[in-house]
Structure formats: C-alpha cells, structure tokens
Amino acid sequence: MxxxxxxxxxxxxxxxxxxxxxxxxxxxxxxxxxxxxxxxxxxxxxxxxxxxxxxxxxxxxxxxxxxxxxxxxxxxxxxxxxxxxxxxxxxxxxxxxxxxxxxxxxxxxxxxxxxxxxxxxxxxxxxxxFSPAGTAWAAVHSVGAVLPGERVLVTGAAGAVGALAVQVAARTGAEVIGVVGRPAKLEHVPPVAKAVLAADLSAEAVGGPVDVLVDTVGGPVLRESLPLVRPRGRAVLVGYTAGREFTVDLADFLLADVAVLPVNLMTRGREVAADAERLLAELSAGELTxxxxxxxxxxxxxxxxxxxxxxxxxxxxxxxx
Ligand SMILES: NC(=O)c1ccc[n+]([C@@H]2O[C@H](COP(=O)([O-])OP(=O)(O)OC[C@H]3O[C@@H](n4cnc5c(N)ncnc54)[C@H](OP(=O)(O)O)[C@@H]3O)[C@@H](O)[C@H]2O)c1
CATH class of the missing domain: 3.90.180.10 (Medium-chain alcohol dehydrogenases, catalytic domain)
Structure with a gap:
C-alpha cells in the first residue's frame, strides 16, 4: 500500500x-x-x-x-x-x-x-x-527432420533447450551424443545420450560422423562441431550463447555439403504449440526432465x-x- x-x-x-x-x-x-x-x-x-x-x-x-x-x-x-x-x-x-x-x-x-x-x-x-520444449521439438522434428537410427550431436546438452533436444531426439530412435563445456555438467546430460566434453570433441570421441547437429551454443563450439556432420547431413542452429558470429570459408562449406538450418521459435511457435503442450504433460509426470x-x-x-x-x-x- x-x-x-x-x-x-x-x-x-x-x-x-x-x-x-x-x-x-x-x-x-x-x-x-x-x-x-x-x-x-x-x-x-x-x-x-x-x-x-x-x-x-x-x-x-x-x-x-x-x-x-x-x-x-x-x-x-x-x-x-x-x-x-x-x-x-x-x-x-x-x-x-x-x-x-x-x-x-x-x-x-x-x-x-x-x-x-x-x-x-x-x-x-x-x-x-514452452521455449525449450517448442525449440527442441522444432529443432529435432520440424527443422532437423531426425529419423530413427540417425546419429545426432547436441551441444549445450545440459542446458534447457539442449537437454530437451537430447531427450526428444532419443525418443525418435536416434543415437544421441551430448556435448557440454564444463566437466561438472557431464553428469547433467540426460542419460539417454553419450556425454562428451567440448574440449575433447573429435570424430573419434563422438564415434564417427553424425547425421544431424543441433547447436544451442554457437561461437567456437559450432565451429568445432560442424566438421563432424557427414556430407548431406544437417546442422540445426538454435543459439549463440558462446558467440553471435558464424563465418564460413565458401570453398570448405560447399565441399562439406552440410545444410545449415536456422530455428526461429517466434515464427514456429504456433506450429509446435501442441507438441510443446504434450511435452509439458510428460515433464509434469516426470517422464521427461x-x-x-x-x-x-x-x-x-x-x-x-x-x-x-x-x-x-x-x-x-x-x-x-
Ligand atoms: N532460435 C530460437 O528460436 C531459440 C529459442 C530458445 C532459445 N534459443 C537460444 O538457444 C540458446 C540456448 O538456450 P537455453 O535456454 O538452452 O540456454 P541455457 O540453458 O543457458 O544453455 C545454454 C548453454 O550454452 C553453453 N554456453 C557456452 N558458452 C556459454 C557462455 N559464454 N555463456 C552462457 N552459456 C554458454 C552452456 O553449456 P556448456 O557449459 O555445456 O557449454 C549452457 O548450458 C540460447 O542462445 C537461446 O537464446 C533460441
């Protein structure tokens, strides 16, 4: 008063x-x-x-x-x-x-x-x-079109969008590898994924080329992750917490032949709303975290x-x- x-x-x-x-x-x-x-x-x-x-x-x-x-x-x-x-x-x-x-x-x-x-x-x-669920759904399904059996690399895998993207991709039947920046976060990657430290990122560490990258971090993490995507694979760009800029060498980019696909929840919010609501029910029930x-x-x-x-x-x- x-x-x-x-x-x-x-x-x-x-x-x-x-x-x-x-x-x-x-x-x-x-x-x-x-x-x-x-x-x-x-x-x-x-x-x-x-x-x-x-x-x-x-x-x-x-x-x-x-x-x-x-x-x-x-x-x-x-x-x-x-x-x-x-x-x-x-x-x-x-x-x-x-x-x-x-x-x-x-x-x-x-x-x-x-x-x-x-x-x-x-x-x-x-x-x-809503933001992580809608974004994870859009990244894995609407934009990344992840298929059962594909290999998916998710960066920022202990973050909000990353942790849900890991779980949504794994449910699709994909093999998921989750990347984190700090050792303390390794144990917070949802257990359905193999957890890898960004500093150790290599084709060997992730078990060979991946079909899809879902990058929630940007900056140097994106630069290190992109070469791990197989030719004709997809790189789904979600966030830029570690850096807003992304430069490409056009010759390398064309040679790599990876589709770089942005996610914008503002334009996709309505499209993924029902899926995000479904994920809310599963989060409330403890089936997703x-x-x-x-x-x-x-x-x-x-x-x-x-x-x-x-x-x-x-x-x-x-x-x-
Ligand atoms: N495109 C869209 O429509 C859309 C929608 C929602 C969110 N986003 C974006 O997606 C990104 C992730 O969102 P979120 O809610 O998952 O965030 P979050 O929970 O904070 O996760 C972001 C992760 O980025 C990593 N990171 C690396 N360097 C960092 C730095 N310098 N500062 C902060 N984090 C750093 C951290 O993981 P490590 O410690 O493991 O590296 C952190 O867990 C954000 O950029 C957000 O703006 C985009």
Missing part, C-alpha cells in the same frame, strides 16, 4: 536503461483494461532473449522504462476472456519485448498472450517449458550472472509467489 496515495502497490523489476539491470520497485497494482488480462504472476523465466533485451542487443526493443520478462506464469485476477482463478502461462504478443512483461508480481497483458495450463502445474515449469534453478526477485543479479556465464543448470526462473 502506498502511504501517499493509499493505492495498493505491487513489486516489479523495472528496466530504466539498456545495459543496466532492472530495479525492484513498488508501483500501483496495474488495473484491468478491455482486451487485457490481469495476472498475479507466480514465476517468470530469465532467458537469454530477456538478457539480450535488457542489454539492448535485440532486433525488437521496448520503449523505456519497461518491465522485462517474455515468459511467465500465474493466476488470472481479472479478464474478459480467461476464467478468473485459472492457471495460465504468458508469452508472445510483444510481452516483455514491445510492452511490459512478466518480471512483476502483477502484469496486465493482451488476452491473446495468455494460455491455460493444467491446474496444479508447477509455476516454474509452466513459465519455463527439464532442470530448473529458482531465484527470488531480489536475487536477479545472481540469476543473471549464472545465466550469462553458462554456470546455470537449465532454466533460470524468478519465484514471484
């Missing part, structure tokens, strides 16, 4: 300048508007996309000040379209990108950015599953540092409950 105005207030992380970290402030509880849903947020993802936006290093940027957070989950407090009290996830329609996002205890978002999730879903899973780290809003700096350095294990989530 604000002492000056008597208005009810609520905590939000507000970004005032690109390159700084958002500040935790108390602001009036946002009010309901036509076409918008008020959500009491319970959890919000801190993802690489959010950090790119906070840093001002993304193709679409919001006007400042803004509440970042492209993915969240919570309970509907007021809406013309969504039942009050229902458990929902929030993403898309510019949330956290062109307008205030989910790093707040209360958010007012377009009705179309709100999707029901099964009652009882862990809020951290509800806010964190997605590692999650939970942080409080006043621990944002540590959460961001762990994500930026690559030390984080899986999804990094703010607990707003």
């Amino acid at each position: 604000s002492e000056e105005t008597g208005e009810e207030t609520s905590a939000a992380l507000v970004l005032e300048q690109f390159g700084d970290l958002p500040r935790l402030v108390e602001r009036p509880v946002p009010r309901a508007e036509p076409g918008r849903t008020v959500v009491r947020m319970l959890a919000a993802q801190v993802g690489h996309l959010d950090l790119n936006i906070v840093d001002g290093r993304f193709g679409i940027l919001p006007e400042l000040p803004v509440v970042p957070g492209t993915n969240g989950s919570g309970v509907v407090l007021a809406s013309d379209t969504h039942p009050v009290g229902s458990t929902v996830r929030v993403n898309g329609k510019g949330v956290g990108l062109r307008r205030d996002g989910c790093w707040a205890r209360h958010a007012v978002v377009p009705d179309a950015a709100v999707t029901a999730v099964p009652q009882g879903t862990d809020p951290a899973l509800a806010c964190g599953f 997605l590692p999650i780290e939970r942080h409080s809003p006043d621990g944002l700096a540590e959460a961001v540092a762990r994500l930026r350095s690559g030390a984080a294990l899986g999804k990094v989530v703010l607990d707003l409950s």
